[in-house]
Amino acid sequence: MSQLRPERQDVVIEARGLTMKYGSNLIQSNLHFQICKGDVFVIMGGSGCGKSTLLKHMIGLYQPADGEILFGGQSYFTASQEQQQDMRRRWGVTYQGGALFSDKTLAENVALPLEQYTTLTNQDIRDMVHYKLALVGLAGFEEFYPSQISGGMCKRAGLARAIALDPDILFFDEPSAGLDPLSARRLDDLILQLRDSTGATVVIVTHELASIFAIGSNGIYLDANTKTQLDTGSPQTMLNHSKHQLVREFLSRGEYGDE
Numbered sequence: 001m002s003q004l005r006p007e008r009q010d011v012v013i014e015a016r017g018l019t020m021k022y023g024s025n026l027i028q029s030n031l032h033f034q035i036c037k038g039d040v041f042v043i044m045g046g047s048g049c050g051k052s053t054l055l056k057h058m059i060g061l062y063q064p065a066d067g068e069i070l071f072g073g074q075s076y077f078t079a080s081q082e083q084q085q086d087m088r089r090r091w092g093v094t095y096q097g098g099a100l101f102s103d104k105t106l107a108e109n110v111a112l113p114l115e116q117y118t119t120l121t122n123q124d125i126r127d128m129v130h131y132k133l134a135l136v137g138l139a140g141f142e143e144f145y146p147s148q149i150s151g152g153m154c155k156r157a158g159l160a161r162a163i164a165l166d167p168d169i170l171f172f173d174e175p176s177a178g179l180d181p182l183s184a185r186r187l188d189d190l191i192l193q194l195r196d197s198t199g200a201t202v203v204i205v206t207h208e209l210a211s212i213f214a215i216g217s218n219g220i221y222l223d224a225n226t227k228t229q230l231d232t233g234s235p236q237t238m239l240n241h242s243k244h245q246l247v248r249e250f251l252s253r254g255e256y257g258d259e
């Protein structure tokens with residue numbers, strides 16, 4: 001089993017004995033990890049090991065088969081409806097491709113959570129939308145539809161929507177999938193910049209080794225065969241010191257795996 005980091009005061013998310021299943025199909029069992037404030041926590045592992053599934057459990061889309069995920073000590077599934085709404089309000093989620101509504105402009109897309117969760121006036125919402133789009137480098141694109149901008153811009157617009165409510169935790173599923181290396185790098189920089197300017201904690205599913213090392217401060221490696229975590233900690237530490245050859249191989253694209 002992997003090493004847990006020592007207990008820290010600023011733990012934002014903690015998984016304890018988390019087991020995830022679809023019906024009777026076991027995906028991962030007995031996961032333990034801690035994510036601290038300001039971490040960029042990377043969920044890693046081979047195809048189909050359950051990375052997206054873990055993210056979906058974290059945001060309350062699926063209930064653990066066993067164990068729990070705690071946010072500041074509170075499980076989403078034992079929280080009251082009011083607490084659940086409050087938790088969701090503090091999460092910003094972006095899916096692959098940005099998942100924008102194609103029949104809405106960028107401004108309308110970013111305005112949605114503000115309309116849903118706040119009592120801001122229309123003018124305040126317009127100002128906030130303008131500010132958030134400017135933060136991700138999309139000032140002036142308010143009236144564009146997703147089909148009129150590039151894939152990278154769509155992802156940035158998705159990010160603007162995710163940060164609309166100034167979330168404490170940002171969740172990303174494969175944010176740079178399909179982007180050219182330069183755009184992927186810019187997205188990484190943007191994620192770090194937003195983390196630094198908002199103080200948010202970031203949880204990210206990614207296959208991109210460059211991203212893993214550029215932005216990951218902490219993470220977990222899930223194994224599809226044994227259906228459990230092989231390691232947790234910083235990607236660099238795992239690369240240099242993981243006792244699992246598979247983890248070192250994964251993080252070095254096969255070049256650093258020999259025992």
Ligand SMILES: Nc1ncnc2c1ncn2[C@@H]1O[C@H](COP(=O)(O)OP(=O)(O)OP(=O)(O)O)[C@@H](O)[C@H]1O
Pocket residue numbers: 022027045046047048049050051052053054
């Ligand atoms: N809604 C679902 N219902 C049933 N099985 C599912 C569901 N979603 C995913 N699975 C299965 O769970 C396993 C893990 O899927 P998941 O998408 O979490 O893996 P992943 O590590 O994110 O994969 P990839 O790297 O290929 O995106 C896969 O075998 C997948 O077929």
